[in-house]
Amino acid sequence: MPGIGPRDTVPRAAMDHPADERLLTIDLRHAILMVARTLDFVGIDDLNHGHRVAYIAYKCARVLGWSEARCQFAYFAGLLHDCGVSSSREHLRLIANLQPEDSEAHCLRGERALMACPVLSHFATVVRYHHSAWTELLQLPLGDEERLMCGLIFLADRVDFLRARYLGESHQDLITLHEGLIAENILAHRGTLFAPELVDTMAHLVSLDGFWYAMDAASIEAIGQQFRDDYFGRRRLRVAEVTQLARLLAHIVDAKSPFTFEHSEKVALLSRVLAADLGLSLCQQQQIEIAGLLHDIGKLRTADEILHKGTALTDEEYSHIKRHTVDTEQILRGLFADSPIAGWAANHHERLDGSGYPYRKTAAELDLPSRIVAMADIFQALVQNRPYRGRLPVGEVLEIIAGQVDDGRLDGEVFAILSGDIDRYYLMAINDDKGSNH
Ligand SMILES: [Fe+2]
Ligand SMILES: [Fe+2]
Numbered sequence: 001m002p003g004i005g006p007r008d009t010v011p012r013a014a015m016d017h018p019a020d021e022r023l024l025t026i027d028l029r030h031a032i033l034m035v036a037r038t039l040d041f042v043g044i045d046d047l048n049h050g051h052r053v054a055y056i057a058y059k060c061a062r063v064l065g066w067s068e069a070r071c072q073f074a075y076f077a078g079l080l081h082d083c084g085v086s087s088s089r090e091h092l093r094l095i096a097n098l099q100p101e102d103s104e105a106h107c108l109r110g111e112r113a114l115m116a117c118p119v120l121s122h123f124a125t126v127v128r129y130h131h132s133a134w135t136e137l138l139q140l141p142l143g144d145e146e147r148l149m150c151g152l153i154f155l156a157d158r159v160d161f162l163r164a165r166y167l168g169e170s171h172q173d174l175i176t177l178h179e180g181l182i183a184e185n186i187l188a189h190r191g192t193l194f195a196p197e198l199v200d201t202m203a204h205l206v207s208l209d210g211f212w213y214a215m216d217a218a219s220i221e222a223i224g225q226q227f228r229d230d231y232f233g234r235r236r237l238r239v240a241e242v243t244q245l246a247r248l249l250a251h252i253v254d255a256k257s258p259f260t261f262e263h264s265e266k267v268a269l270l271s272r273v274l275a276a277d278l279g280l281s282l283c284q285q286q287q288i289e290i291a292g293l294l295h296d297i298g299k300l301r302t303a304d305e306i307l308h309k310g311t312a313l314t315d316e317e318y319s320h321i322k323r324h325t326v327d328t329e330q331i332l333r334g335l336f337a338d339s340p341i342a343g344w345a346a347n348h349h350e351r352l353d354g355s356g357y358p359y360r361k362t363a364a365e366l367d368l369p370s371r372i373v374a375m376a377d378i379f380q381a382l383v384q385n386r387p388y389r390g391r392l393p394v395g396e397v398l399e400i401i402a403g404q405v406d407d408g409r410l411d412g413e414v415f416a417i418l419s420g421d422i423d424r425y426y427l428m429a430i431n432d433d434k435g436s437n438h
């Protein structure tokens with residue numbers, strides 16, 4: 001078969017060794033910073049909202065004299081607070097008004113996502129109530145500290161909204177000209193929208209020039225990196241926990257477009273089963289599953305309009321969409337520095353004959369796990385139910401992929417496994433779009 005070569009010339013991924021479990025352990029604090037960086041892409045035109053909310057909440061907590069653990073919790077809760085927002089359009093709606101309509105949906109989605117990820121589930125309540133007015137929070141069965149934490153993230157979020165309102169198109173530094181207006185705005189809602197003690201402290205904080213000048217994403221990340229006696233105790237995650245975290249991110253990516261509902265989830269499942277059927281080790285199967293979950297994470301940076309487009313893309317749109325592979329790689333290199341996961345995920349649009357993107361890699365540079373993820377990606381995309389074309393029948397899917405194998409673009413051995421048990425793989429790839437929120 002052209003471009004593929006005999007089995008023993010396929011570059012195999014690093015084989016298992018006793019330290020492989022270590023390859024998948026990541027630092028939770030570092031992981032949250034990476035998750036936050038990823039989430040901040042959703043803003044596109046308003047980057048780093050999560051970072052600024054983390055900073056505003058953290059600084060306020062410090063002035064309030066809260067314990068180090070509570071301050072750090074406020075910081076991380078700020079980073080994660082919008083994990084229920086996938087689309088840039090929704091993000092824009094949330095920063096359009098002081099009290100945006102429909103803010104409930106993303107709070108509930110965020111809460112659900114965090115509850116499914118035990119290492120982050122203690123942020124679920126704050127995320128659930130981060131748009132609730134103080135008068136509502138007082139009615140809820142929350143502990144005093146928890147109630148204030150919800151109120152703090154809400155206030156910090158709204159201070160960032162006011163920043164955007166008064167900054168307009170001006171240079172960041174000019175926000176200091178509007179400090180008085182921002183303070184006035186929050187004081188006007190003292191005791192109604194916002195907790196009195198939080199508003200008093202925040203009004204003082206926003207009147208300080210230095211507070212605004214220090215508010216850039218790199219300095220904000222540095223705050224989190226420098227925490228001593230870390231709230232998370234520098235906890236390292238096990239494979240199962242990393243997979244849950246990857247699933248949380250995958251849901252955010254898949255929810256961004258009605259055309260990709262459950263896509264990452266299904267690509268992960270197919271990749272893992274293909275890896276098992278091809279005889280790869282358990283450790284490699286686990287890493288391939290994570291690569292499948294995160295292969296399209298760079299798409300968080302792609303504009304909704306392009307992802308939602310049901311018809312053919314223009315050259316310009318295609319060049320925007322292609323960069324998701326490089327964004328995926330950069331995000332994952334930061335998250336999994338010692339593992340091949342980033343490369344496997346980022347290679348999913350490369351083809352063995354050099355016709356893929358973004359690096360036009362060829363067979364010699366594409367190891368078996370990369371070939372598996374590429375096969376799972378195209379197979380699932382063909383099986384995926386699309387509003388404009390429905391689901392392709394199994395025969396047609398097989399024919400399209402066989403054509404690509406014959407052309408030397410996709411791997412013949414992986415295809416032999418897939419086509420040898422096609423009914424099972426087809427069922428696995430089907431997404432249940434009844435559960436979609438689109
Ligand atoms: Fe927000
Ligand atoms: Fe992709």
Ligand SMILES: [Fe+2]
Binds near residue numbers: 263296377
């Ligand atoms: Fe994909």
